[in-house]
Every structure is written in C-alpha cells, then in structure tokens.
Amino acid sequence: MVTVTQVDGVRRDPRRWWALGALVASMLVLGFDTTILNVALPTMARDLGASTGEQQWMADAYVVVFASLMLPAGLLGDRFGRRRMLIAGLAVFLAGSLAGALADGVTPVILARAVMGTGAALVMPLAMAVLPSLFEPDERTKAVGAVSAASALGLPLGPITGGWLLDHFWWGSVFLINVPMAAIGITACVFLLPETRDPASPKVDVLSTALTAAGLGLLIYAIIEAPSHGWGDPLILGLFAASAVLIALLVVRERRAVRPMLDLSLLAQRGFLLNTLAATLVMFVLSGLMFVLPQYLQAVLGHDAFATGVRMLPMMGGLLVAARGAPPVVAKFGPRAVISSGLVVLAFAALLGSRTSVHDGYGFTALWLSIAGAGFGLAVVPAMDTALGALPRDRAGSGSGLLMTVRQVGGAIGIALLGSLLASAYADRLDTSALPHAAAGTAADSVVGAHVVAAQLGDRALAASANAAYVHGMGLVLLVSGIAALVTALAAAALLPNPEPVRTPQDGNPDMVSAPEDAGQ
The missing domain is CATH 1.20.5 (Single alpha-helices involved in coiled-coils or other helix-helix interfaces)
Incomplete structure (x- = not known):
C-alpha cells in the first residue's frame, strides 16, 4: 500500500518523484526526435531529391498530426487512464520510427512522420496533465521545469547523435535510434507511473x-x-x-456543445490565455529557427552532420541553463517579469542573428545562438507553468491538451510560414540565368540542391550565389522572428497577470515547503 505523506495539511504522494522520472523519460524521446530530423534533412534532401517544400512536409507532417490529435488524446487519457494512454502513445511512436527507418522515398517518410505525430500527441499533453494531480503549487514549477528540460535535453542530444549516425550509417538510422529510447520510456511508465484519470471528462468528438x-x-x-x-x-x-x-x-x-472537447471557456481565463499565447510565440520562433539553421551550418558553412549537431549546442546550452534557473527567478520577481524579459532576450538574439553575412564565421553564430537559447528557456517554462496553474484540477487533461495544441499549431505555422519566407527569398535572390531549365529548377528548390548542381557542373559561381541567397533568406526569417518576439514581450509586460510568487523557506516563511533536493528518493 502506498503511504501518502502530509506536509502543512497537504497530502503528497511519495511516488510523485519516481513518476516524474517516468515522464522525463517519455519527454526525452520526443525532444530527441525533434532535432535529430532537422540535422538529417539536408542529407535526406540530397539522397531523396527532396525540395524545400518536401522537406517542410517531412518536418510538418509530424507537427500537424501532433497538433490535430492533442485535444482528443488529452481527453482519452482523462477518461481511460493517463498512464495507459502514455504507454500506447510511446508504442505508436515506436512503430512510426521503425516505419521511417525502412522508408525508401519522400512519401513513406512523410507517412511515417505522421504516425510518429499520432504517438507524440498522446505523450505530450498527458505528461503535462498529470503534474497538477501529483504536485502542489510549491513543487509544480520544479516539476514543469524538469519535464520541459527533459524535452529540451533531447534537443542537443538529437543533433549530435544524429550527426554521428549520418556520418557512419544511412539516414534511416536517425529513425531507428528512437526504437530503444521509446522502449525505455514504455518500461519507465509501466513500473513507475501511477494511474490517474477523470472519468467525468467529455467524450472524444x-x-x-x-x-x-x-x-x-x-x-x-x-x-x-x-x-x-x-x-x-x-x-x-x-x-x-x-x-x-x-x-x-x-x-x-x-x-x-454541452460538454465540448475544445473547451473555449478556458480561454476566458486571462492567465491561461495570455500565457498560452506567449508559449506559442516561443514555439513559433524555435520551430522556424530549428528548420533553417541546420541547412545554414551544413550547406553554407560546409560542416558535416556531426559537426552541425555539435555547433547547435550553444543554443541548447543556453536553453537548459535558463530553464533550470527560471523557477527561483520567477519566485522572486513573478512570472510576468521573467516571461517578458525572456522574450526581449529572444528578440535581441534574433535581430542580432539577422545581421549574419555570408562571410561571417561560426563564432558570431554561436554568440547569437547562446543568447537565443537563454531567451527560450526564460520565457517558455514560466509561461507554461503559469498557464497550467490557472486551470482547475478537474480540467487538467482538456486544459493541458488545449495548451499543447495551441503551442504545436504555433510550431507547425512557424515551420510553414518561416520556411516559406525562406524559400521565397532564396529563390528570388538565386542567380540561375546561366543554367539549363532542369538544373535551374533543382537549384531553386533548395540550397542543398544548388550545391549538388554546382558540384556536378563545377560551377563555383552558383554555389556562391546559393550561399548568399540562403543567408539573405535566413536573415529575413530571423528579422521577422525578432520583431514578433519584441511585440509579444511588450504585450506580455502590459497584459499578463502576475500571480503572487510561491514563497519558500529561503524567503523566511517556514510554513511553505519547497521541492526536496532528494527528488529521486
């Protein structure tokens, strides 16, 4: 029998930290897969002959399905058991990864990514939905930070591992590596995560x-x-x-609807709405940046896949450090100040990055990437935690599903809109006047295609034109991202509610208890 401890009149399940470990394992899988494909896209574009639009679909098939199924997935977990649905989601994700590893063309890869998105839709909202039922407010910020950091930790591991795999094996290995990771997540959920549900939740429509x-x-x-x-x-x-x-x-x-699946009444809660929009903007910028960056590092700067993964570490490092440091800063200054500051830092990094020229080396890129990572971490963890904290416990599944759906929609639109802006600017700037029609079309499809054509024809002028056109397009993407982040920062500072920070013993209030350091015990 499980003994429930009581601190200051609050009943606490001692399994909550072990349960958090299972959630961290699950989120690590999703974070890992997010960036491992981005690093593989240039290689896949070359091997499969994929255009920029097809590369966008390989990335977006996952995100669109993810966003579309997030709400019903949250409700399924509420109704039939969150642990059960988490395990099912990881199993579907495993199957999609296996199918992606065996794919032999662009269309099968897109379909495999859609299957993976189905599994991820079950994992993401349910991992967040169980937190309010496991943790009290004084511990929940740490729990949200741990789950968010797990997803973020997969981001630097993905490029490095994916780059190493691409240097030694075929591109399908970046899918195959997910299979044992998903299996570990399933095992962790089976043995460590208690079952929670809300049978009164609405039915899936x-x-x-x-x-x-x-x-x-x-x-x-x-x-x-x-x-x-x-x-x-x-x-x-x-x-x-x-x-x-x-x-x-x-x-x-x-x-x-009497019992709506998409509970729009939640958006009437100002704290939930505005914090959700802030987190969505961060996802919009992050997704667009993660799409354009690997091609710049590989095609323009000439690094291989593994070196590209290593060179993305400054952004991931800044994100992890800021995400870890956000909870105590929020406790002292409140979420509104921290979220607004994070967005300002993000805007500054994007505007700085928009000044990148084709002659700049990696040092300048590493600088603005580090700053961008810090901005992401400072903004997204407080925004998500404050949004979840505004929800009634009995609507945790539908509310977190709505939060994650809107976030993923922001990510999908970020890839589509910023990727399309990049494609248009690149094609407009690229000089293909001396090329045959077929070669010109291939070169205009993507910077990777332009380099393939340039290598075949021995045309150094084409390679130089492609690099300059791509950097111009990336600069426009970063400029738009920076302006959007700055506008959102101003709106957040003016409009976000600022709930009272949760005080801890360090603040001189012995009646409130912070999360224990021995979280794993």
Whole structure:
C-alpha cells in the first residue's frame, strides 16, 4: 500500500518523484526526435531529391498530426487512464520510427512522420496533465521545469547523435535510434507511473477532431505551397478560405456543445490565455529557427552532420541553463517579469542573428545562438507553468491538451510560414540565368540542391550565389522572428497577470515547503 505523506495539511504522494522520472523519460524521446530530423534533412534532401517544400512536409507532417490529435488524446487519457494512454502513445511512436527507418522515398517518410505525430500527441499533453494531480503549487514549477528540460535535453542530444549516425550509417538510422529510447520510456511508465484519470471528462468528438485536422492541414498546406504558386494564386486563396471555414465550423460546434472537447471557456481565463499565447510565440520562433539553421551550418558553412549537431549546442546550452534557473527567478520577481524579459532576450538574439553575412564565421553564430537559447528557456517554462496553474484540477487533461495544441499549431505555422519566407527569398535572390531549365529548377528548390548542381557542373559561381541567397533568406526569417518576439514581450509586460510568487523557506516563511533536493528518493 502506498503511504501518502502530509506536509502543512497537504497530502503528497511519495511516488510523485519516481513518476516524474517516468515522464522525463517519455519527454526525452520526443525532444530527441525533434532535432535529430532537422540535422538529417539536408542529407535526406540530397539522397531523396527532396525540395524545400518536401522537406517542410517531412518536418510538418509530424507537427500537424501532433497538433490535430492533442485535444482528443488529452481527453482519452482523462477518461481511460493517463498512464495507459502514455504507454500506447510511446508504442505508436515506436512503430512510426521503425516505419521511417525502412522508408525508401519522400512519401513513406512523410507517412511515417505522421504516425510518429499520432504517438507524440498522446505523450505530450498527458505528461503535462498529470503534474497538477501529483504536485502542489510549491513543487509544480520544479516539476514543469524538469519535464520541459527533459524535452529540451533531447534537443542537443538529437543533433549530435544524429550527426554521428549520418556520418557512419544511412539516414534511416536517425529513425531507428528512437526504437530503444521509446522502449525505455514504455518500461519507465509501466513500473513507475501511477494511474490517474477523470472519468467525468467529455467524450472524444470525432467530427471536431476531423475539423481540427482538416482545417490545420489545409492551412499548413497553403502556406507551404504559396511560394511556388504565388500568394495570390486562386488555389492558395481557396485553401486559406476552406481552412478558415473549417476552423470556424469547429469553433461554432464546440461553443454549442454541452460538454465540448475544445473547451473555449478556458480561454476566458486571462492567465491561461495570455500565457498560452506567449508559449506559442516561443514555439513559433524555435520551430522556424530549428528548420533553417541546420541547412545554414551544413550547406553554407560546409560542416558535416556531426559537426552541425555539435555547433547547435550553444543554443541548447543556453536553453537548459535558463530553464533550470527560471523557477527561483520567477519566485522572486513573478512570472510576468521573467516571461517578458525572456522574450526581449529572444528578440535581441534574433535581430542580432539577422545581421549574419555570408562571410561571417561560426563564432558570431554561436554568440547569437547562446543568447537565443537563454531567451527560450526564460520565457517558455514560466509561461507554461503559469498557464497550467490557472486551470482547475478537474480540467487538467482538456486544459493541458488545449495548451499543447495551441503551442504545436504555433510550431507547425512557424515551420510553414518561416520556411516559406525562406524559400521565397532564396529563390528570388538565386542567380540561375546561366543554367539549363532542369538544373535551374533543382537549384531553386533548395540550397542543398544548388550545391549538388554546382558540384556536378563545377560551377563555383552558383554555389556562391546559393550561399548568399540562403543567408539573405535566413536573415529575413530571423528579422521577422525578432520583431514578433519584441511585440509579444511588450504585450506580455502590459497584459499578463502576475500571480503572487510561491514563497519558500529561503524567503523566511517556514510554513511553505519547497521541492526536496532528494527528488529521486
């Protein structure tokens, strides 16, 4: 029988730290996979002949499915058991990874990524949903920080491991490595995570799920295809209109439902809404940056896959340090100040990075990457923790599902919109006037394709033009990201509520208890 300890009148489950370990293992798998594919994309583009648009789909198939299924996944966990659904999600993720390793073309890779997104949709919201039921407010910031840091820890491990695999094996190995990691996560959940559920949660609405998936899918498709067709093309405008209609139908249906799956009433809570939007903006910038950066390091600076992974460490290091240091800073100054400061730091890093020129070495890149990582860490952990803290416990599943859905939508739009901005700017600047039509099309598809054509033709001028065009496009992406982060920082400083910080014994209040240092015991 499990003994529940009581501190200051609050009942605490002693298994909560072991349970947190299981959640950390699960989130580590998702974080690992996020960046391992980004490093592999240039290699896959060369081996599979994938254009920039197809690379965007290889990245976005995962994110779109992830975002579309997050809400029903959270409800399934509430209703049938969060541990059970976490294990199921990791198993689906494992199967998708195995399929990706065996894929032999762009379409099978996209389908495998969609399967992986289905599994991730079950894992992500449920990992967050169990935290309010396991931890009291004085410990929850540390718990959210640990889960977020686990996902972040996978980010630097992904590029380094993926780079090493790509240097020694075929590109499918970046999928295959997920199989033992997912198996470890499943084992940890089976033996360490207690079962929690909320049988009174709403049922999964199949029609609302379909409207969500279709609406988001059409929106992302329109953004990705717009550079090649033109933003004013009737097909693109029609796709945007259809997406708007589907999303409007979803909102109307959910507002009329007695027990809605998409609980829009949660957005009426100012703290939840504004903190969710802040976390979403951070995800928008992070996803776009992680898409453009590996191609710059590999194609423009000429590093191999492993060296690319190592050179992404400054951003990951800044993120981890800031995420770890955020809780005590929030306790002293409040979440509003920390979130706003993090966004300002992020804006400064992006604007600094937008000044990158084709002649700059890696040192300048490492500088602004480190600053960007610190901004990410300072902004995202307090925003997510404060948003979750604004939710009633009995709506943890649906609320965290909504939070993670909006965040992932921000990530998907970040990849699509910033990737499309990059593709348009690159194609406009690239000089292909001396190339045959077929070679010009390949070069315009991606900077990797341009370097392949340049190597085949011995055309150094084409390689130089491709590098300059790509750096120009990356600069525009970073400029837009910086402006968006700065505007959000100002809005956060003006509008975010600032709940009273949780005091700890160090603050001189012996009645409040902070998370124990022996968290693993």
